[in-house]
Amino acid sequence: MTLIKAENVTVRHGDLPVLARVSLALTAGEIVTVVGPNGSGKSTLLRALLGIQPVQEGRVWRKPQLRVGYVPQRLHIDPALPMTVRRFLSLPRRVSAPAAQAALARTGVGDLAERQMTRLSGGQFQRVLLARALLSQPEILVLDEPTQGLDQPGIAAFYRLIEDVRRELGCAVLLVSHDLHVVMSASDRVICLNGHICCEGAPSVVSNAPEYRALFGLGTGGALALYQHVHDHAHDLSAGAASAHGHPQHAGDHPGGCSGGRHTHSHPEKAD
Numbered sequence: 001m002t003l004i005k006a007e008n009v010t011v012r013h014g015d016l017p018v019l020a021r022v023s024l025a026l027t028a029g030e031i032v033t034v035v036g037p038n039g040s041g042k043s044t045l046l047r048a049l050l051g052i053q054p055v056q057e058g059r060v061w062r063k064p065q066l067r068v069g070y071v072p073q074r075l076h077i078d079p080a081l082p083m084t085v086r087r088f089l090s091l092p093r094r095v096s097a098p099a100a101q102a103a104l105a106r107t108g109v110g111d112l113a114e115r116q117m118t119r120l121s122g123g124q125f126q127r128v129l130l131a132r133a134l135l136s137q138p139e140i141l142v143l144d145e146p147t148q149g150l151d152q153p154g155i156a157a158f159y160r161l162i163e164d165v166r167r168e169l170g171c172a173v174l175l176v177s178h179d180l181h182v183v184m185s186a187s188d189r190v191i192c193l194n195g196h197i198c199c200e201g202a203p204s205v206v207s208n209a210p211e212y213r214a215l216f217g218l219g220t221g222g223a224l225a226l227y228q229h230v231h232d233h234a235h236d237l238s239a240g241a242a243s244a245h246g247h248p249q250h251a252g253d254h255p256g257g258c259s260g261g262r263h264t265h266s267h268p269e270k271a272d
């Protein structure tokens with residue numbers, strides 16, 4: 001079932017073109033990650049899909065009465081304003097104590113209900129935000145860089161939590177992330193954005209796409225190999241062998257950036 005669909009969406013901030021003719025569809029239950037350089041329009045895309053960012057061209061369709069849990073990229077809590085975690089969960093809508101406690105327990109911070117928001121660590125803060133997003137029983141969780149500021153173990157733990165939540169609730173997850181190697185292990189689908197969709201598809205396909213490599217380089221490709229490359233086949237390095245792995249959708253006629261250049265089928269090895 002399709003939850004959100006964008007067709008040829010173009011967004012400008014004033015004169016600045018930010019998104020050009022972006023089309024995508026999000027399906028129930030899938031984990032989709034948007035990757036791309038700083039300023040490539042990731043947050044703008046999420047906001048456009050949620051209907052909080054006007055689009056200049058194209059259209060966005062959302063399933064009627066779609067329940068969304070959204071964690072924005074930035075959430076400023078005034079340090080001068082005392083606010084417990086429990087109270088934070090009741091903003092803007094009041095929730096019952098058992099519902100709040102269940103959400104906190106689900107995200108692993110059940111003991112923090114009375115803690116001041118400003119006293120939380122980065123990882124605890126993100127888990128509280130996720131707990132708040134879960135209160136609406138979302139059909140889709142939309143998370144904008146949910147692991148910013150976390151260390152590597154914290155990032156990995158957070159992604160495991162998201163996968164658990166997805167499995168239990170059956171919700172879709174759309175997230176923006178710069179944690180490329182974790183993204184590749186945890187996503188069903190990756191969308192590589194740079195003002196337009198450069199490439200998209202299964203992680204194994206995108207990480208080998210020239211457009212992706214043009215943006216993120218081969219260094220990341222090496223790290224990705226640890227996660228996603230199951231080496232269960234013999235290599236035929238002759239011309240044309242590349243097609244055996246499938247290639248992502250290309251959106252080759254977009255303006256600005258993401259030129260893939262020459263396509264060589266580089267093939268990272270599994271480190272075993």
Ligand SMILES: Nc1ncnc2c1ncn2[C@@H]1O[C@H](COP(=O)(O)OP(=O)(O)OP(=O)(O)O)[C@@H](O)[C@H]1O
Nearest residue numbers: 013014016018036037038039040041042043044045
């Ligand atoms: N409200 C706004 N008004 C004007 N320009 C904006 C606004 N929001 C974003 N922009 C510009 O739009 C472009 C895309 O911003 P966006 O936040 O969507 O990128 P991003 O890919 O999420 O970046 P990052 O990875 O740094 O978070 C940037 O050039 C940004 O400066």
